[in-house]
Amino acid sequence: MSLAEIERYDPECVSCVGERAVVVGGSIAGLATARVLADAFETVVVLERDPLSDEPAARDGAPQTRHPHVMLEAGRATLEDLFPGFCEHILAEGGLMIDFSTDIKEYNRGGFLADARERYPTYCASRALFEHVIRQQLDSVENVELRGGRQVTGYLADADASAVTGVRVRNGDTEATLTADLVVDATGRTSQTPRWLEAHGYDAVPVDEVTIDVSYRSLRLERPPDDRRMRMVAPAAPRTRGAALIPIEDDRWEVIVQGIHGDDPPTDRENLIEYTEQLPVPTIANLMKRRSWTSDEIRQYPYPASLRRRYEALSEFPEGLVVMGDAIASFNPIYGQGMSVAVLEAVCLHHALAAGGLDAIGNRFFDRSEGVVDNVWNIVVGGDFNYPETTGPQPTGAGLTNWYMDRLVRRAQSDPALSEAFARVTRLEEPPTTLLEPGIAWRVLRPATSQLSLRSLGRRTISALS
Ligand SMILES: Cc1cc2nc3c(=O)[nH]c(=O)nc-3n(C[C@H](O)[C@H](O)[C@H](O)COP(=O)(O)OP(=O)(O)OC[C@H]3O[C@@H](n4cnc5c(N)ncnc54)[C@H](O)[C@@H]3O)c2cc1C
Structure with a gap:
């Protein structure tokens, strides 16, 4: 699901469902999740193993924070919904607003993509600055408490492990427990939830x-x-x-x-x-x-490797637990999608809580967020199969999708309509299926192809991309 398909954040639609939620991990997924949980719990505690600085700073717990991060439109718009004034805040802290159509040039498959006809603001800053601004804005939400230097060492559970009831947390030399109505695992790619589930009798989480x-x-x-x-x-x-x-x-x-x-x-x-x-x-x-x-x-x-944990495939999952962000799926970062996917998932959690409170929250959340991950997995990770060295399960129809995308991108070098349509999909604003709308598909498939094969190619590509 892209920005255009997802129900946007609406604080009015949620009521209080519990006393305390604990978010493990204070990176982008954890911070965005804490914002939506603040509408549904009396208190939200974010536990992050790194010390939290008052200044923009890269962190050892998320070593990618030392590397450049691009904020796509879906992430920017959602963060602006969650934290009104986010973009102004980025600019006030020294970040830049540049124009997508004139300042950015993308070379892709043998040429530069044509300049888009529309002006389009894009916000640029270091990853440390993006995170710093989100943290500052979250800090001003009254019922959220950010605790740095806290390593979560395990979950608390009821007798038959059918529900997670809190966490064990280490602070320096002391270890304590913290009970919660909901625990959110936002610990990134190295998440320990799969191991915990197996140790407590659940099925192994299928992994791609x-x-x-x-x-x-x-x-x-x-x-x-x-x-x-x-x-x-x-x-x-x-x-x-x-x-x-x-x-x-x-x-x-x-x-x-x-x-x-x-x-x-x-x-x-x-x-x-x-x-x-x-x-x-x-x-x-x-x-x-x-x-x-x-x-x-x-x-x-x-x-x-890109990694996708298919929690949605589990028939049983404990109550009181949700997994978010890179802990579910971490993508080849070259196309810069991870932060945007994480904040879109936070909005899925917000609507899952609004629709059914805490009842089976894990399963309902995984069902809602599956489409957000699918979008990126199919196009970006599927695109990696253009290299014969790439190994792993290919997304359905990857060969045909890649053939179509290759042709689209080459045409987009001289066709602004295609270049705009492509950018809207890669910025996660619009679903990949928009690239099959007749006005776009015709521009992609038109040259040197007979009417008959055009129709059959169109049909096969639609089933692969949808
Ligand atoms: C090289 C690279 C470049 C990237 N470039 C981009 C880009 O351009 N654009 C983009 O959108 N995305 C990019 N990404 C992806 C992006 O960094 C992540 O998707 C994003 O940070 C969201 O991840 P997360 O919050 O789920 O997990 P992470 O960012 O990995 O954070 C997990 C957090 O959990 C904490 N933690 C872990 N275990 C514990 C524990 N037991 N107790 C307490 N805390 C714990 C960690 O310290 C960390 O802060 C890139 C990734 C990489 C690797």
């Missing part, structure tokens, strides 16, 4: 794992204040290298260089520039050569 073996290198460059260029050169099969240039606060650009399936970017400056020079667009390597580097190190992040 799709290898991509992405290596990230990132660094910062000095940026002239009025230069707001953003450039994206995504890896596209058979090219295994990519890079992006993103303007952020403090007159900096963040640069990411990515290599996939073992084509790891070097970790020293000279060789990294040489590697980046081999991309089809020279801008990023040129800026790496000419601009001062403001980061003292080249940061690294290995990302082996």
